[in-house]
Amino acid sequence: MAKRDMNDLLKRRMSATQQAAEVTVGDEAYEMLFQGKLASSASKFCDLPLDRLRPFFTADIGFHPYPQEKLKVFSQQLAEQGIYERIIVRPIPESEDYEILAGHNRTEAWRLTGHTMIPAEVVNADDARAVSIAVATNLLRRQDLTIIERGKAYKAVLDAEKRQGSRTDIGTSGENRQKFLTREIVADFFGVTEYEIRKAIKLAGLIPPLADILENSSRKLPIACAELIADYDAATQQAFVEMCSIEDHTLNKAAMQSIVHTCPPPSAKHQDLFAAWRQARARETQRHVAQPKKISFDRRKFAPYLERLGSDKEIEELFLEFLRQRVN
Numbered sequence: 266m267a268k269r270d271m272n273d274l275l276k277r278r279m280s281a282t283q284q285a286a287e288v289t290v291g292d293e294a295y296e297m298l299f300q301g302k303l304a305s306s307a308s309k310f311c312d313l314p315l316d317r318l319r320p321f322f323t324a325d326i327g328f329h330p331y332p333q334e335k336l337k338v339f340s341q342q343l344a345e346q347g348i349y350e351r352i353i354v355r356p357i358p359e360s361e362d363y364e365i366l367a368g369h370n371r372t373e374a375w376r377l378t379g380h381t382m383i384p385a386e387v388v389n390a391d392d393a394r395a396v397s398i399a400v401a402t403n404l405l406r407r408q409d410l411t412i413i414e415r416g417k418a419y420k421a422v423l424d425a426e427k428r429q430g431s432r433t434d435i436g437t438s439g440e441n442r443q444k445f446l447t448r449e450i451v452a453d454f455f456g457v458t459e460y461e462i463r464k465a466i467k468l469a470g471l472i473p474p475l476a477d478i479l480e481n482s483s484r485k486l487p488i489a490c491a492e493l494i495a496d497y498d499a500a501t502q503q504a505f506v507e508m509c510s511i512e513d514h515t516l517n518k519a520a521m522q523s524i525v526h527t528c529p530p531p532s533a534k535h536q537d538l539f540a541a542w543r544q545a546r547a548r549e550t551q552r553h554v555a556q557p558k559k560i561s562f563d564r565r566k567f568a569p570y571l572e573r574l575g576s577d578k579e580i581e582e583l584f585l586e587f588l589r590q591r592v593n
Contacts, residue, residue: 288353288388290405291366291398297454298447299393299426309387310351315376317362318354318383320369323395324425327417327469328403328410331370339370340377348375351384353402355395363387366395367402396425404455411480412488416469419462422451470495474506485509490521496530504535508542520545 288308331339352368363385365372375383390398400418404410410418426447452459468491471479475494478486486494486509494505508516523545528537564571574580 294401295397312382324421327414340374416465489518
């Protein structure tokens, strides 16, 4: 067998393994997170028209598509090597269209190559399984996801679990306990802590303009400030968009804590928020210009004398006595 043919065969075998892994990981996530056993159903492998494919819409899982430049590079790669990994889709009821569960970037990159058909694996999936496949394949494969993208993904899984109904195998009832156990399971499956999940979901509650600033201009909006802002409702958060756009004045945690203390969440008037921010900045300026409370000396310069003295308190008294005599 020619070397080129051998390489092509190996790539196809590797992609087939990866293809199976995508569905397997999604189904493992479904069975672990939703505590349900999937009914066995065979997938269908075929080529589908690109104009029959729709982006994932069952839940807001937060993933951004590749930027245009990265998509072009990916498209060139596919044009040279071909597409070895099928996308995963499910039929949209009462239509001839399909919802993409995994492979959005592959689909768009393949479209840029000029193709009109794309290899696909068609699966039968309810909403919970669809969310499991879409979230698991992206969270476990893409290491460049932002904390907000992860937060929306975790929230989509938790919301899907909630829609599935309460579990009956945990020996307790009560909404808070249920949420805690579900979050614990999600954390265990994806190899993160519950704190990371809570933090990511909280940040996912930022309005889009603030989310964009956090993801692309973190200097203007430190993550510690973003966490505090996320406690406010959407209308109130709009004021912080304006704050982040003011040149030469950057939010910091101390100022943000002062704002929260003066204007507690979940809502506050914009003028009250700005007044609290101005007060916080004024106090910070005063601290910077105020004389320090302590005077420090280089201890090494006084070493020959300090050896003959006792405690630092005694040294302080001697120095004060010297100043009184000298000044008076």
